[in-house]
Amino acid sequence: SAYPLVKTALASHNVRSIAHGVVAARHMGVPEHALEIQMLYGMAEPVKKAILEMGIPLCEYSPMGELLPGMAYLVRRLLENTSNESFLRKSFAEGLSPETLLSPPQIPDEPTSPESTKPAWPGPYGPEPPRDFGKAPLRENFARAVASVGRALAGTHPILVDGKRIVTSRELISVNPAHPSQVVGRTFLATREEAQRAVMAAQSAAHQWAETPVRERAGLLLRVADILRSRRDELAALQVYEVSKTWREADADVCEAIDFCEYYAREMLRLSQPRSMDPMAGEANHYLYEPRGVALVIAPWNFPLAISTGMSMAALVAGNPVIYKPSSLSPITGAALAQAVREAGCPRGVFQFLPATGTETATWLVEHPQVAIIAFTGSREVGLEILQRTASVRPGQQMLKRVVLEMGGKNAIIVDEDADLDAAVVGVVQSAFGFQGQKCSACSRVIVLEEQYHRFVQRLVEAARSLKVGDPVDPSVQMGAVIDAGARNRIQNLVELGRQVGELLFQGEVPKEGYFVGPTILGGIPADHRLAQEEIFGPVVCVMQAEDLEQALEVANATAYALTGGFYSRTPANIERIKREFKVGNLYINRKITGAVVGRQPFGGFKMSGIGSRAGGPDYLLQFLEPRTITENTLRRGFAPELEIGKSGPPVTGE
Structure with missing residues (x-):
């Protein structure tokens, strides 16, 4: 045309x-x-x-x-x-x-698995499809949303506790990382007083929310999903400003938030089905789940809507009231989630929106004796501190706290000697530089077998050179700014260290204004150096050589993390070996290592990458539930029917 x-x-x-x-x-x-x-x-x-x-x-x-x-x-x-x-x-x-x-191609019907656990209501789960910005109408609609949100920035968003809006004397100001002088919005910092009110409100609502039928709790999640879906462009545009996400990355974050609502609603319906255990004559054994209690959700800034929604909705649908603390770097997106939950009809006291600093109020909440669950996504340092603090039992505490931690990774992609280099380069660029490398799943190391090393590096450098860095309001931009000045300075210092220890193969140019770091490729970094061992959380990737697959696996596994990993190869035997020996939570073969989809690639790691079941998977909700077994003797030994009769008639004398 x-x-x-x-x-x-x-x-x-x-x-x-x-x-x-x-x-x-x-x-x-x-x-x-x-x-x-x-x-x-x-x-x-x-x-x-x-x-x-x-x-x-x-x-x-x-x-x-x-x-x-x-x-x-x-x-x-x-x-x-x-x-x-x-x-x-x-x-x-x-x-x-x-x-x-020449007959039209036919897609065969997918077979229905007899072991399918999907409930009949509200229908099977399916991920929210991403926007195709190659289509002019969708592109124009989103451009209008970006412009509209940009004109409405700098609003004020109060704390929400027990259904009431609260303001304090301390403001929390969110700015645009691409233009730090631009205020995205304002909210208020909660003190211990507001935190105590939040705990009391959640505790007061806990029993009634736990007794609310599962279908009603699942219905709340589906209504939240509908609200997020109706505001999809607006919520994605907000992230373009608040955390400097490109159009596709911002839209994907909203899609994932919707997916969490839809998936966890159905999962809770599945888990709520009565389960009878091993049958035995004269005895009934039932296995069921109950809520744990007040849940504290501490969310990150890099997926400010998706991860916030995932952790919060999991706790809510399991019957636990939530105290939600957004990141201080993305509180306005957090406020948008709180507004959606409120509009969906969440009862008072069941969801509290509590912006706070981690060093003060959040730490106090972690240690509070009435907080039963802490769900955290963030740095290893903070995660380990939470784990340490929850190990001590406080006065008045009557439960052992359940902690769900996701703490990051030092993720590697191995490029085999027969790999398709074109595919490998694309996968590495997307995995290492997507959202400026600010993903716990991002590729931080590429381990290339010697035969391919120089050709791969040459292609990778040229691919990185083609990336456009700038304000993501522009749809042609492929990399925005990193989150703040501290992140930019830390990353630049690590790049300088890499220049001293190894070789700076490439670093892209960046705008003068804003917290920008260009795509950076380092070579010659020893496998045991801190640059190859510690999470950088920025657009920096170390390319390393390996003599053979044995050495590549040894280097890939030799970190304290085990989150994501990738392998590019055309050899089936090598692929099978990688499946057995590359020890990560999410392993990807011949594709990028970021972009896990809820219900399709349950996400999470082990070792120092975190503890707990995989987000977006069939086990995740179990962390927010307490299992119970009820055994009843049905032989009726000593059964006294006269007592039952006596409830509606005159007392029985026994004569």
């Missing part, structure tokens, strides 16, 4: 695909000389003859270059053309009729 500005070239040996392209061009009024069909030299000669007879331009191409890649290309083509689904095989080798070959 963009003719004559864009010329269409269709590369295919599938007659149906070619015919579809030709008919589509004619339908749009594109002359046949403006359409080019591209086919390999020596393949499908009868098809080429027919195309030329129709007067359509035909381009024949043949691979050129080094011998080994050429042989690999030839083998791949042979495998493709002889596969069971190949059009060429079906037409030339198997002789299927033209009617069969």
